[in-house]
Amino acid sequence: MAKRSAPEVNAGSMADIAFLLLIFFLVTTDIAVDSGLSRKLPPIEENQDDIVIKQKNIFALNVNANNQLFLKAGEDEKLIELKDLRALAVKFLDNGGGTGKDACKRCRGAKDPKSSDNFQKAIISLSNDRLTKYKTYIAVQNEILAAYNELRNREFKREYPKLGMNFVEANEKYQDAQTKPKEKEDLKEKLEAIKLLVPQKFSEAETKNI
C-alpha cells in the first residue's frame, strides 16, 4: 500500500470564525464598573427632635445651580473653589478648638476657638440645588470623603504603627476575599475603632428648589 500523507486541513477560515466570536463578545459585553462611593441614607423618622448644635461645629456647604460652592463655617461665609475644599475640610475637622471635656487630644489643627471642637462634634453639612450637575456633586462628595480618609489614615497609623498600612489600605485588605478570616476579624476591630474615633458626621439636607 502506498503511504499517503493526510491532506492538510485548510485553516484559512479560522480567522473569520475567530473574528465572528470576537465581534459577538464585543457587542454583548461591557467593561465592569463595580466600584464607587458608598454612602448610607438616613432613615425617615416621623417625629424628629431638633438637636441644638453649636454654630462653630458646622461646616455648611451649598452647591448651587451654577455648580459653585458656597461655604459657611463659623463666622465666615465665602465662595470656594473645588480644589481647595479638601484642605478646608481637613482644617475644619482637625481644628480641635474645644476646651475642658470637649478638648481634642488627637487633633493637630490650629485650635481656633471659633472653629470645630473635636472630631465627634464637627459636622459637615452638604446641600445642593436640583439643577446642580451630578459630576460636581460627586466631586464634592469625593473631596469630603477624602478629608475624612486623610484623618482616618493618620489616626490609624498613629494607633497601629506596627501594621505598616493606613486606614484605606487596611479597609481594602479587609474587603479582599483572599485575606484570612482571622486577620479579617483583627482588622475589623481596628477599623471600627478608628471609625468611632473619627466618625463621618456628614449630613445631607433635602434639596431645595428656590
Place this chain on the structure above:
Amino acid sequence: MSKFKKKKDGGLPPISTASLPDIVFMLLFFFMVATVIKEDNLKIENKLPSADQIEKLDKKYPISYIYIGKPNPNYIDTYGSEDRVQLNDALRSVDDVQAFIAAERAALREELIPKLTVSLKVDREAKMGVLTDVKQELRKTNALKINYTTRKGDAVSSQ
C-alpha cells in the same frame, strides 16, 4: 541585464496570514476575560463620573442597579430630552422605584434583604433633581445602602 529582469518578474512574496487567527484569538480571550455580559440594555446616556476615594462593591451581597440620565438620541422622540430613570430594561418614572425595590427584594433570600445595595449609575451630565427624588423614594422604602458608582480617576480635574 537579464539578471535584473528576472528579479522583477518574481514580485513580492505574499504575506503569510497564518498567524492572523492567533492574533484574533488573543484579542478574543482578552475581551472574554476583561468584560462581563451586559446587565441591562441602556436606553439612556450613561457616562459615569470619576472619583478617587472609591471602594469596591462587595459581589457577595446582592446589588440592584438604578440608571439615571438623558434618553439616547434614538429615544428622544418618545421620551424627551429630560433626565429619566431606567429600571431593568425600561424607562420608568420615579414613583416606580419603590415597586422596583420591592420586586428585587422578593427575589432574594430572607437574610440577604438588609444587605441589598442600590448602585446608582448616574450620567455625569445629569442634574441632581431626579437623583434627589430617587434617593427620597429609597428612604421611604428603607433601602438605605447606596453606592454612587464611579470610575477611578481624579474628580476635581475632570470638571
